[in-house]
Amino acid sequence: xxxxxxxxxxxxxxxxxxxxxxxxxxxxxxxxxxxxxxxxxxxxxxxxxxxxxxxxxxxxxxxxxxxxxxxxxxxxxxxxxxxxxxxxxxxxxxxxxxxxxxxxxxxxxxxxxxxxxxxxxxxxxxxxxxxxxxxxxxxxxxxxxxxxxxxxxxxxxxxxxxxxxx
Numbered sequence: 001x002x003x004x005x006x007x008x009x010x011x012x013x014x015x016x017x018x019x020x021x022x023x024x025x026x027x028x029x030x031x032x033x034x035x036x037x038x039x040x041x042x043x044x045x046x047x048x049x050x051x052x053x054x055x056x057x058x059x060x061x062x063x064x065x066x067x068x069x070x071x072x073x074x075x076x077x078x079x080x081x082x083x084x085x086x087x088x089x090x091x092x093x094x095x096x097x098x099x100x101x102x103x104x105x106x107x108x109x110x111x112x113x114x115x116x117x118x119x120x121x122x123x124x125x126x127x128x129x130x131x132x133x134x135x136x137x138x139x140x141x142x143x144x145x146x147x148x149x150x151x152x153x154x155x156x157x158x159x160x161x162x163x164x165x166x
Contacts, residue, residue, distance in 0.1 A: 005094075022060070025150060077081070080165065081092070085164045085165065086158040086165075087156075087162045087166035088132075089160075089165050091128070091132050092132065092157050092160050092161045093161060094128065095125070095128045095129065095132065095137070096154070096157050096158075096161075097111075097112060097113070098113060098121070098124055098125050098128055099125060099153070099154075099157075101113055101115060101116070102121065122144075125141060125144075126138075126141055131143045134160075136156065137153075137160075140152065140153040140156060141153075158161050
C-alpha cells in the first residue's frame with residue numbers, strides 16, 4: 001500500500017491535466033478561425049487578381065510609352081512648323097512695315113524706323129527681301145518704281161502672310 005500512494009499521487013494530477021486538455025477548441029473559436037481563414041483566402045484571391053491586372057498593365061507600358069513618344073515627336077514637329085510659319089509671317093510683316101515707311105511719313109504717322117533718305121530706305125527694303133529669300137519678292141523690289149507694282153507687292157505680301165498663318 002505504501003507503493004500505491006505515490007502512484008496515486010502521480011496519477012491524480014495527470015488525470016486532472018487530461019480532463020482540462022480534453023475539452024479542445026470551442027465551437028465559437030472554431031467558427032471564428034474558419035471565418036478568418038475564408039476572409040484571408042478571399043483577400044488572397046483579390047490580391048492575385050490585382051497582381052494579374054498590374055502585370056498586364058506593366059506589359060502594355062512599353063507600347064504606351066512608344067505611342068506617347070511618337071505623339072510628342074509629332075507635336076514637336078507641329079510646333080517647329082508653326083514657329084517657322086510664324087517667323088515667316090513676322091518677316092513679311094516687318095518687310096511691309098519698312099515698305100510703308102514713305103506712306104507713314106506722308107500721312108504723319110510716326111514710323112518705327114527712321115531712314116535718312118530714300119536710298120537707305122530702299123537698301124533696308126532690299127536687305128529684308130534678301131533675308132527672307134523669296135525670289136518673287138525680290139523681283140517686286142526690282143520693279144518697285146512702277147506704281148502698279150506697289151499694289152501687287154502689297155497683295156503678294158498679304159497673301160504670303162495669310163498662307164503662313166494657316
